[in-house]
Amino acid sequence: RGVEPAPTVRLRGADLRAGDHSLADAVGRALDQAGRIVAASGALGDTTTATPERAAALAREAGRPLLVVLDGPEEMPPLLAHRLPAWTAATERWLRAHGARLATACRPEHWERAGALYGPEALHRPATGDDGTGLPPAVVLGPYTEAEARAVREGYGLRETDLAEADARHPLALRLLAEVRAALPGEVPGRPRREEVFTAHLDLMCLRTAVRIAAGTRPLVRGTAVRRLAARVTGRVHEAARRCLGPGHGVLDRASFEELFPWREGWAPAVLTEGLLVPAGSGYRFAHEELADWLQAAHLDLDTALHALVHAHHEHAPEPGASTGPGAALGNSAGGLGHVPGGTAPGPGHTPGTTGPGPGPLSTAPDSGSVPGSTDLAVPGDAAPGAPPVPRHRIGPVLQALLLEHRERGAGGLVPRLAGLVEALARFADAGEDGEDGDGAWWAARLLGESLRRVPDPRPCLPVLRLLADRIGARPGRRPAFAAFGPDFWRGLAVGEDERIDLLRRLVTADPPGEDRWFGTVAELLVADPRGVQPLLCRWFGDARPLPAAPDATVATAAQALLHAHRALAVDDLCEVLVATAHPLAEALLATLARDETSALCRAVDRWAHDDGRPERRAAAAAYGRLVTGRATAPADRELLRYAALALLARPADRALHGAALGLLIRDPESRGRHLPRAATEPGVPVDALVEALATHPEQVLDAFRTRLDAPGGDPAAILEALAGIDAPALARRAAALVRDHALRHPGDAPHVAAFVDRRLEAGPGARAVLFPLTCDLIRSRYVLLRRALAPVLAAPGTGASRHLRDELLDVLLEQEGHERDGAGAGEPSVPEVLLTAAAGEAERNGGARTRRLTHRAGLLCVRTPEGAARLDRLLAALVDERPVFTELLCGWIVAAPGDWAPLLGIATLDALRGPGTPMPMRADGRGHGSLRPA
DSSP states (O other), rough: OOSOOOOEEEEEGGGGOOOOOOOOHHHHHHHHHHHHHHHTTOOOOOGGGOOHHHHHHHHHHHOOOEEEEEEOOGGGGGHHHHHHHHHHHHHHHHHHHHHOEEEEEEOOHHHHGGGGGGGGGSOOOOTOOOOOOOOSSSOOOOOOOOOHHHHHHHTOOOOOGGGGGGGOOOOHHHHHHHHHHSSSSSOSSSSSOHHHHHHHHHHHHHHHHHHHHHTTTTSOOTTTHHHHHHHHHHHHHHHHHHHSSTTTTTOOOHHHHHHOTTTTHHHHHHHHHHHHHEEETTTEEEEEEHHHHHHTTTTEHHHHHHHHHGGGGGGGGGOOOOSSSSEEEEETTTOOOOOOOOOOOOOOOOOOOTTTTSSSSOHHHHHHOOOOTOOOOOOSSSSTOOOOOGGGGGGHHHHHHHHHHHHHHTHHHHHHHHHHHHHHHHHHHHTTTTOOOOHHHHHHHHHHHHHHHHSSSOOGGGGHHHHHHHHHTTTTTOOGGGGSSSSSHHHOOOHHHHHHHHHHHHGGOOOTTTHHHHHHHHHHHHHHOOOHHHHHHHHHGOOOEETTEEEEEEEEHHHHHHHHGGGGHHHHHHHHHHTTTTTTHHHHHHHHHHHHHHHHHHHHHHHHHHHOEEEEEEEHHHHHHHHHTTTOOOOHHHHHHHHHHHHHHHOOGGGGGGHHHHHHHHHHHHHHHHHHHHHHHHHHHHHHHHHHTTTHHHHHHHHHHHHHHHHHOOOHHHHHHHHTTTHHHHHHHHHHHHHHHHHOOOGGGGGHHHHHHHHTTTGGGGGGGHHHHHHHHHHHOHHHHHHHHHHHHHSSSTTTHHHHHHHHHHHHHHHHHHHHHHOTTTTTTHHHHHHHHHHHHHHHHHHHHHHHHHHHHHHHHHHSSSHHHHHHHHHHHHHHOOOOHHHHHHHHHHOOOOHHGGGHHHHHHHHHHHHSOOOOOOOOOOOOOOOOSSS
């Protein structure tokens, strides 16, 4: 193109010969043939000097380098294809040496191998960069863009609605439809699919061919006879397509062509003139490659083809199933897609295809011109030893055969075959095969991927997609066999977003450590459509599979982290999605949002509180309002929480939520005074909310606590725990008085009182002024339940802040027990026994000295009565069996001072100490041998 176009030599792959050393040989033949034509026209000069080198030099000197256009290099002879690396290297050297350029138009399957044979610097790199196909640098010619398709339709006189939407930008479909519409007398309703356009175009070509043949007959044939002749032409075209499946790589050899379309009867000129077939080297091929694939697919034995190309590579591969249609079977015979020992033209009544979307037209009119002497097609066996593999560019008929199965039989015909390809790929992946050398892995991956991309609606194939995703996800890391099914493949599938996200959930476990290809893809989808993807990611919360890329994470927790990381994209929508998801991870993420996105959760609480139709939303408003209220500091957020609480209080039917609503109101200083009187009498108000009001309204709050503590089911544990957190001296003193009164009125709540004391002990020396008199009063009360509950608290080591005070109070307790009689009831331990048990349990933390003092004093208190001594014996024997650290300490104490411990040791204890599992240290000084027998 342009004002001064480059000197161009146009070649086809069929123009190459098996013995060519490089492209220069084919260029020389083309120049020689052009020279003879020029010489025949009477031009002056010696055309024999037009060598490739001379032509390239002249073009270079003129500033317009020689351009060689090689179309369809797949048609090169099989032997040359076998020598493709050497031929490519020689061609590249010749192009460099003479400054020529080469433009190649081929299938992606051919360029995948051929492009990799050129040096990286030799290839043109498109300005658009990597197109995601995984091919060597190339200009990928796909469907028209919207603007291009519009311009082409205008040029052809077509409307946008004349072709099915899925094929509206398909170049060949638009061109053939225009030819068909031009031949029709009027408007034709409907929006045909690509296959229907192919069928109509084939009908038209066969009819035109029949008209040409009829025009050369005498007498002239008209009307019905022409239609019968068109049916015979159709039959022979189908037979030609069937024979193209043979060893000719899609080319019909000359003998078969002349057999099917005799020159003497005018068939060959008619077919060639109409452009249905065109010359290709020493044979003929169909003019349109995609139409040829579609036509040949109707005659392919699909199951045999899949077995030969894929399944036969495995030792236990399934045998090919029953033939899915008449015609050729796909084989591995030398150089071809199938081995055709003979062929048959359509005989009487034979219909070589189908109507509708399949190849047609197929009249049942008899064909009196059947070819004699042919035999039925034989199904090929295994490839002959040393036979070259089936060329990859011959994938077209196999792929079209799979799509034909889908059109004719639906998912039931396609899904089982695709599932077989998935399982084959999994076997290839496990075996470490990647198809680089032309084995079955490449065929399985390409057939599977292209079939799933090209089916009009892949949703019926979702079982296959799920199976494929599961097989990939079960094999972490990058497996070469699955390389074609990267993120771009799953992003490009015409499935719903919910189905796509579910498929990616199955795939995320394939990410090895250090990679996040699949989670990166999910993140991109989330960023592109947060409102649509957020609810889909919440469905992952039930997937507990571990992630190899993060051993401590699961699919569920990773989804939770992803939602949190991208929360800012649509945080309000995220709150709505999470509250609708009944799962602990959703609740945990909402709790995190209360901390990180307080304003958003306040808005959500306000929305939920005003939701008239969903009581569960109002319950969520009460629950998460309590969670967020402590963090809401902005006036607008507090106002939203007040409105939400008032909305909940305004519903008498939501009585169970009124306590939480009042809790929200009394936490807010602005509304506390108005609603505290009601909150003080409402049992459902959270205790921590009342505690916040203690500083401003101590009398009302303490009265409310006293009332709750006295009421049945008043939850004393929560109230006393809340009171233990009060540090202000004046309030702490009043809280301690409340606890003392409650303990003396309800000694059954002694464990909760002890927990209060334990927590206040850790407040440090500042709590002593209030806590010491309170605890002494409890110890000196007449309730053994209180002393028994306080004993383990005081015997515990605590921290440095509480240890001294614990020891003081422990001395008070031991002194008090010295004045008490053994008040243990039947089956209940005495206070000294509780102390002894606590000392043994905390022996490692308490240290030897404190444990010895406590054990000895508690033991002496026990042996004041015979019954107490017997119970002490049983207790010590049990502790020796259960507490190895305490046992070791006890043995040491006995050896060091046997006289001090002799009164405390009974028969059961001595037997336990003499047991085989008990270490018995021996004294190293003095006389004796360490006997435990008292002196």
